[in-house]
Amino acid sequence: MASAYEVDTWLAMNQVTVEGDDLPRPVFEFAEASFPPYVTDMLLANFKKPTVIQSISWPIALSGRDMVSIAKTGSGKTLAFILPAIVHTAGQSPRGHQKSPSVLVLLPTRELAQQVDEVAKLYCKVMNLSVTCLFGGAPKSEQARDLERGVDVIIATPGRLMDFLEAGKTDLRRCTFLVLDEADRMLDMGFEPQIRKVVSQIRVLT
Template sequence: MRGSYGDRDRGRDRGPRFGSSSRRSPPPPKFGNPGERLRKKKWNLDELPKFEKNFYNENQEIQRMTQYDLEEFRRKKEITVRGSGCPKPVTHFHQAQFPQYVMDVLLHQNFKEPTPIQAQGFPLALSGRDMVGIAQTGSGKTLAYLLPAIVHINHQPYLERGDGPICLVLAPTRELAQQVQQVAYEYGKSSRIKSTCVYGGAPKGPQIRDLERGTEICIATPGRLIDFLEVGKTNLRRCTYLVLDEADRMLDMGFEPQIRKIVDQIRPDRQTLMWSATWPKEVRQLAEDFLKEYVQINVGALELSANHNILQIVDVCMETEKDNKLMQLMEEIMAEKENKTIIFVETKKRCDELTRRMRRDGLFRTSPKRQAEQPGTILGAKTAPPLCNATTA
């Protein structure tokens, strides 16, 4: 085993290898329904190797917290808890009793105290419980599941040749997956935990090599991970810590069939953590299907609402007024040197029209070569490329 809470002694016994059965030859290439060659596994819990997932010991400071203090803290932080057996929140990082190598990175990042979702999420995730975390984007959800994941990994047997990841994080987009992988690298490198990012739109070779060399944390988009599972480039026999990040967005993007096929490849006694910004019925159904006796943490309101930290101005006008109002607005925006702008339009034709007018009016200057390569894209020092096929305001 990996040893004590913060100790990774390489001299210790590696422990049993999970899923030591030989791998079948990869199936031939396929087209059509992603994951159609994957079959739902029939798990026998009596035959599966046992693993640890409860590593939480309540700090003495937290033990002295009264029921009044607990309710007052949750009220101030807008934390709502649903479910039984939820541990008390921590008010400082040291109360979560993370190993020293994790605390060193937190101190280096100059973090003062946990965010609300972290305060309640840390003890819950460390205790090995399934959980749902509902909080707006930018609330610190990534650390809320990655730091407990590092502790979880350090208590499992070391990876052996042919083993897949211990922690799997499913994310809806390449950008989010890369952000999570960067955080996983920063906090995992002190204990030599390897992480990799698997997503579409990039060469498969380097991603396959990372998986074949062995990686404890895999952050993946569902489509690319399905591809690798089908051809036998990785497996989820060792996965005991599953994270569904931005679950509502993955469902909006139509990933539910792929998610279900991936989860079918993971042992049912795993620890599962689902994170979402909203709580629609589709996400609730996913939680009921994948999680067992879970606790739900909600920070703020459950209803979808605008981010009050962003100034939003709505100008209702006639169709014939749009162009002039846009040009006037762009002139105001361009008065500030560092401003960047994204303009959403309904069609590519409309995008081309705006591009030509802005160039004609001298708002943007583009080289003839670049203009020929990208006729429908406005490029300038003060703008970002506008996007087509979006709904106009």
């Protein structure tokens, strides 16, 4: 593990600011991230080392802390949040016949939702977890079938998710990991009422 001096030097070199009390130190190698071995193997097969946002986000998210991250497109932010989310849901009690997910990722657009879904499916597959992507502009029937079978991870735009919640096709009683990707953009697009309704249904861990 890197020393406090090494971490401070690394943060300064990468022009990164981290705020918070008693935060876990960044990880500089995939093996330090406490992921299951097969996830680490997948990462090593495709990347040399974590990006800056991944190095900082993984240990914080895996510790169960709330966090806000600001990073540019192309920084590796999708893996920064989706891998802790998947590891989190894998550690929950078996879903059994319950249909509610334990992870919800909200995004502003169909295109972004589909991009994140592609990444999530790769890692959910190796961990035997189910994922579905809910967005407008597509028939509801196939998405509804996924929800009827039950899923571990939902990736969704706010409007389409609210449609299914209000229709009773799914619920968020088991959801304990929430990601708001591009939250500022969702607010700019007028999704605040839907986001507030969704957040009010999330299970709070104590």
